[in-house]
Amino acid sequence: MSASYRERYRGRRVLITGGLGFIGSSLAHHLVALGADVLLVDSLIPDYGGNVFNIDGIADRVHVNIADIRQQSTMNHLVRQRDVIFNLAGQVSHIDSIRDPYADLEINCRGQLTILEACRYNNPTVKVVFAGTRQVYGRPDSLPVSESHLVRPTDVNGINKAAGEYYHLVYNNVFHVRACSLRLTNVYGPRQLIRHNRQGFIGWFLRQAVEDGTIEIYGDGSQLRDFVYVDDAADAFLRAGEDEACNGEVFNIGGDEPISHRDLTTLLVEVAGAGRVRYIDWPADRKAIDVGDFYADSSKFRRLTGWAPSVTLREGLSRTVSYYRRHFDRYVDGAGRSAETV
Amino acid sequence: MSASYRERYRGRRVLITGGLGFIGSSLAHHLVALGADVLLVDSLIPDYGGNVFNIDGIADRVHVNIADIRQQSTMNHLVRQRDVIFNLAGQVSHIDSIRDPYADLEINCRGQLTILEACRYNNPTVKVVFAGTRQVYGRPDSLPVSESHLVRPTDVNGINKAAGEYYHLVYNNVFHVRACSLRLTNVYGPRQLIRHNRQGFIGWFLRQAVEDGTIEIYGDGSQLRDFVYVDDAADAFLRAGEDEACNGEVFNIGGDEPISHRDLTTLLVEVAGAGRVRYIDWPADRKAIDVGDFYADSSKFRRLTGWAPSVTLREGLSRTVSYYRRHFDRYVDGAGRSAETV
Numbered sequence: 001m002s003a004s005y006r007e008r009y010r011g012r013r014v015l016i017t018g019g020l021g022f023i024g025s026s027l028a029h030h031l032v033a034l035g036a037d038v039l040l041v042d043s044l045i046p047d048y049g050g051n052v053f054n055i056d057g058i059a060d061r062v063h064v065n066i067a068d069i070r071q072q073s074t075m076n077h078l079v080r081q082r083d084v085i086f087n088l089a090g091q092v093s094h095i096d097s098i099r100d101p102y103a104d105l106e107i108n109c110r111g112q113l114t115i116l117e118a119c120r121y122n123n124p125t126v127k128v129v130f131a132g133t134r135q136v137y138g139r140p141d142s143l144p145v146s147e148s149h150l151v152r153p154t155d156v157n158g159i160n161k162a163a164g165e166y167y168h169l170v171y172n173n174v175f176h177v178r179a180c181s182l183r184l185t186n187v188y189g190p191r192q193l194i195r196h197n198r199q200g201f202i203g204w205f206l207r208q209a210v211e212d213g214t215i216e217i218y219g220d221g222s223q224l225r226d227f228v229y230v231d232d233a234a235d236a237f238l239r240a241g242e243d244e245a246c247n248g249e250v251f252n253i254g255g256d257e258p259i260s261h262r263d264l265t266t267l268l269v270e271v272a273g274a275g276r277v278r279y280i281d282w283p284a285d286r287k288a289i290d291v292g293d294f295y296a297d298s299s300k301f302r303r304l305t306g307w308a309p310s311v312t313l314r315e316g317l318s319r320t321v322s323y324y325r326r327h328f329d330r331y332v333d334g335a336g337r338s339a340e341t342v
Numbered sequence: 343m344s345a346s347y348r349e350r351y352r353g354r355r356v357l358i359t360g361g362l363g364f365i366g367s368s369l370a371h372h373l374v375a376l377g378a379d380v381l382l383v384d385s386l387i388p389d390y391g392g393n394v395f396n397i398d399g400i401a402d403r404v405h406v407n408i409a410d411i412r413q414q415s416t417m418n419h420l421v422r423q424r425d426v427i428f429n430l431a432g433q434v435s436h437i438d439s440i441r442d443p444y445a446d447l448e449i450n451c452r453g454q455l456t457i458l459e460a461c462r463y464n465n466p467t468v469k470v471v472f473a474g475t476r477q478v479y480g481r482p483d484s485l486p487v488s489e490s491h492l493v494r495p496t497d498v499n500g501i502n503k504a505a506g507e508y509y510h511l512v513y514n515n516v517f518h519v520r521a522c523s524l525r526l527t528n529v530y531g532p533r534q535l536i537r538h539n540r541q542g543f544i545g546w547f548l549r550q551a552v553e554d555g556t557i558e559i560y561g562d563g564s565q566l567r568d569f570v571y572v573d574d575a576a577d578a579f580l581r582a583g584e585d586e587a588c589n590g591e592v593f594n595i596g597g598d599e600p601i602s603h604r605d606l607t608t609l610l611v612e613v614a615g616a617g618r619v620r621y622i623d624w625p626a627d628r629k630a631i632d633v634g635d636f637y638a639d640s641s642k643f644r645r646l647t648g649w650a651p652s653v654t655l656r657e658g659l660s661r662t663v664s665y666y667r668r669h670f671d672r673y674v675d676g677a678g679r680s681a682e683t684v
Contacts, residue, residue: 098516101455101509109451109505113443113498151493152508154515156455159508163451166494166501167443173496174440174630288516 005242005305010035014241015082017041017069017115018050018089019062022192023131023184025054027086027234032058034238041078041089043068048091049193053330069111075118082123084241087115087168088131090161093198094289097157108160109167116171116179124177128168129240132181132250134296136162143224144258144297147183147250155289165250172248180246182236185254185296189230189316190323194331201261202227206317207332209268209275210324218282218290221262226255226295229316232309239305246304254296256309264313271317347584347647352377356583357424359383359411359457360392360431361404364534365473365526367396369428369576374400376580383420383431385410390433391535395672411453417460424465426583429457429510430473432503435540436631439499450502451509458513458521466519470510471582474523474592476638478504485566486600486639489525489592497631507592514590522588524578527596527638531572531658532665536673543603544569548659549674551610551617552666560624560632563604568597568637571658574651581647588646596638598651606655613659 014031018024019040031038040062044050055062067074069089079085090108091097097104112130119126135158136151153159168179188202197204208215228236236253240246259267265277282290301307311319324331356373360366361382373380382404386392397404409416411431421427432450433439439446454472461468477500478493495501510521530544539546550557578595582588601609607619624632643649653661666673 101459102452105451105455109447109502110444113447117443148492150490153512155512156509159505159512160451162508163501163505166504167498170495170497170501 005239006034008242009238011037012083013037013039013081015039015041015078015085017085017087020044020050020052020054020064021088022049022054023187023230023233024086024088025191026189026230027237028055028062029058030231030234030238032061038062039078039082040064041067041069043089047196047198049199051191051193051331053327054191070106070114072114072118075114076122079115079118079123079126082126085115085119085126085128086237086241087112087128090131090164091157092200094135094155094157095198095285097160098155098285098289101156104157104160108157108164112164112167116167116177119177120171120175124175126177127241128177128179129237130165130168130179130181132165132183133158133161134183134185134252134254134294136165136183137291137294139291140294143293144295145252146297147252147300154291169248169250178244178247180240180248181250182240182253182301183250183296184228184233185252185294186225186227187230187233188227189320191230194324205265205268206320206324209272210321210328212274215265215268215275215277216280217261217265217277218280218286221265221279222260224258224260224293224295225264226258227264227313227316228253228255228309229311232311236301236307239307243305251301252296252298253301254298255313258293258295259313267314268317271314272321347581348376350584351580353379354425355379355381355423357381357383357420357427359427359429361406362386362392362394362396363430364391364396365529365572365575366428366430367533368531368572369579370397370404371400372573372576372580374403380404381420381424382406383409383411385431389538389540391541393533393535393673395669396533412448412456414456414460417456418464421457421460421465421468424468427457427461427468427470428579428583429454429470432473432506433499434542436477436497436499437540437627439502440497440627440631443498446499446502450499450506454506454509458509458519461519462513462517466517468519469583470519470521471579472507472510472521472523474507474525475500475503476525476527476594476596476636478507478525479633479636481633482636485635486637487594488639489594489642496633511590511592520586520589522582522590523592524582524595524643525592525638526570526575527594527636528567528569529572529575530569531662533572536666547607547610548662548666551614552663552670554616557607557610557617557619558622559603559607559619560622560628563607563621564602566600566602566635566637567606568600569606569655569658570595570597570651571653574653578643578649581649585647593643594638594640595643596640597655600635600637601655609656610659613656614663
């Protein structure tokens with residue numbers, strides 16, 4: 001019974017926006033293994049996370065369409081005849097959104113409307129699963145954070161991601177384009193962007209460990225976070241995509257246990273057998289949008305779908321370090337850059 | 343003491359976006375009387391509510407600049423040297439936002455970012471008071487609705503207004519552009535658009551009464567709402583603009599007592615001595631975005647600033663009917679249209 005949602009993907013026509021990105025491509029690997037018909041849309045905007053190496057091994061079993069989700073006629077065409085859309089395209093850097101709020105607005109608001117309008121007029125019976133984010137909650141009033149916590153983002157990216165999510169719920173309720181949102185906490189694993197540190201800290205910490213470098217922690221390292229291994233996140237998308245009870249709802253997707261930055265990096269350095277940790281003062285621009293401790297209560301989604309994380313943090317870090325050691329040059333410098341300009 | 347916030351506007355340099363609109367122009371009348379230096383910005387987009395007749399009587403004591411808030415260099419210039427910005431420009435039709443979500447996005451999201459970016463780089467010490475809306479709450483979980491209620495809009499306009507409000511809070515917290523938001527419930531009074539019924543029902547009901555027409559109520563008329571007379575809403579803006587304790591906060595601005603559509607229209611017909619009521623089925627597109635009963639708990643703002651509504655519903659309706667009887671041709675048909683094309 002627990003496997004049935006996976007079996008139902010055989011022959012299903014799936015579209016993944018942001019399909020060459022971290023989570024999108026990982027989901028593609030699962031879907032190919034399950035026998036789905038997979039179409040990946042990605043614009044390969046430099047520094048956003050799309051990387052053609054992410055589909056290494058399945059490139060001949062997926063369709064890749066390089067395009068921008070903001071282009072209406074493109075999306076009108078691409079959504080047609082799809083059964084499920086995993087909607088992961090987005091600008092995900094908080095710090096970039098504060099430097100250039102308009103680029104974030106265009107992608108995270110207008111781009112989402114473009115996809116949903118495409119569905120409304122061209123494929124209203126499709127099911128859409130949106131990649132939301134814990135960032136919409138901002139600095140928590142209490143922990144763990146459930147879906148009944150106020151939405152109160154601390155930066156422009158969090159605001160626009162909240163708007164993008166709300167659009168999905170409105171299109172579900174008003175136009176009956178079935179949609180739900182998974183508010184992901186900190187997802188990590190193979191295929192994540194590690195070229196720069198503007199998309200969250202975990203990829204950057206991993207890179208430092210792999211390079212035997214110095215992991216810099218802002219403040220005293222006591223801040224708590226929860227982590228989800230990418231295959232567990234992908235499993236959440238697969239479950240949501242096949243569960244009608246999810247429609248119109250938002251769900252936290254978080255890790256099993258919160259851990260401090262201090263303990264996380266200790267574990268990472270131990271697993272990698274490399275790297276070291278240094279504590280530094282908070283940069284002002286980061287401190288201004290920091291949310292303090294955060295960990296999610298994911299029980300709503302667990303209860304409804306039976307989902308649970310299956311990969312421990314130690315195991316996940318080990319797999320990830322191993323992946324980047326094998327493929328480091330595909331994610332940093334030369335190889336990465338060429339991937340961006342395909 | 344209660345008057346001191348009003349006295350502080352003497353000589354203050356104030357900018358009102360949406361300054362030829364309903365609430366913006368009413369605020370302008372107050373500010374002129376208080377001796378403020380008033381600059382009104384309005385783009386006079388047809389059907390949005392801007393009307394040059396709204397400043398009849400004060401036109402020679404305000405500066406009017408016709409411009410679109412989405413134009414960055416324009417706003418960069420206009421925000422300079424202003425002490426306070428009352429930020430009321432917006433697309434306010436829920437039903438229009440569902441028909442054309444992009445226009446709503448451009449004005450209610452991009453336009454707000456443009457104003458805030460203009461302040462960030464050209465006048466970071468300005469104080470901004472944003473016109474928010476009860477619509478961000480969507481269908482209430484419980485009544486009355488306080489600011490701790492979840493934000494969960496039922497339409498695209500509500501989403502974009504929520505985003506526009508959140509931007510103000512983030513710019514307050516991150517860039518120290520002092521800002522707050524007043525979440526208005528149903529504001530009514532002279533100078534409101536009554537040409538069409540896509541900007542809420544109250545203006546449309548008033549027009550039917552003045553024309554001795556038929557007021558059509560969707561459903562059985564039991565739905566509850568609270569109402570704020572425009573001068574009371576203007577007073578709330580004046581208080582928020584001069585109160586540092588408001589910075590970074592959101593406040594409900596609602597009426598004293600909820601009233602059903604049935605009782606409201608009975609009172610309106612009685613006050614006007616004209617008009618009649620008919621109950622009709624909900625149109626599908628309206629029903630899909632209706633929120634049911636709604637009335638706000640405004641005690642947070644009352645406690646902080648001493649604000650309280652001073653105009654009863656009967657008195658407010660009476661003043662409003664009288665205003666439109668005197669100036670009907672300025673708000674409907676010919677005169678209204680010419681105002682739009684100034």
